[in-house]
Amino acid sequence: MKFEHLVEVNDLADPAATALSREELWFGLLCRAEDARPFLPGLEACEIMERGEGMLLRELRFGSAVIRDRVTFSELEWIRFESEATPEHAGGWLTISIEEPQPGALFLRFEYRTGLQEDGGSEDGRYADFVRSAYHQSDLDTLKVIRMIAESGRLQ
Template identity: 75%
Template sequence: MKFEHLIEVNDLADPLLTPLTREELWFGLLCRAEDARAFLPGLEACRIVERGAGSLVRDLHFGHAVIRDRVNFDTLRWIRFETEANAQHAGGSLTITIEEPEPGALFLRFAYHTSLPDQGEDARYAEFVRSAYHQSDLDTVRIIRMIAASGGLEQ
């Protein structure tokens, strides 16, 4: 299954919405990479097992299930989570790209690639998964806003 959608982060027409900077948005995405517990319900622990230039390898602990993924990123532009297939997880990837079609108008593009079929008998299940991914991505933006509001980027 391939699934992609766009979430508006800054609605420039809404004066009640505090706009985020690209740096605040990026910092929130890095928080998701470093410790995803606030972003993934049911995640009990997120352990970094390897760190390199522009990448991390993590073990995600969901009860007895441990899922390993690799996080690659291009600072202030995109971040990609590539999950290894194992007995508990079929594997797949999520790429989150920051888009800014005009100054201050920030969007996040979420692009998923999974081994889940989206045709035939599995089509209804795939639609459920798409809906869950979309809600999770809305929650990601909400959590990033909370991090920014709490001064998470202040030095």
């Protein structure tokens, strides 16, 4: 399955809205890499197994399901989560890119590629629409968590 969409971060037309900087947005994405629990409901543990230049290897525990993934990134630009396929998980990747078509107009582009088939006649195909909807809601929630992180940092 392939799925991508944009989430607006800063609404420049609304002067009352609190704008995030690229750095605050990036910091929030790094928080998601370091400890994904606030970003993924049901995630019980997020353990960093290895660190390298621009890379993390993690183990995520959702109850009895364990997912291993690799996080790679380019600072202030994009972050990618690549998960291994398991019997409980189709595997795939998610890339989150920061886009700024004009100064201060920040967007997050979420690009998903999974092993889930989109053929309309298959069980996976019927499930794909549900998965896309869940991903979209999760991405909106990601921005909410990043805003909470940024706001808590501003209070110090």
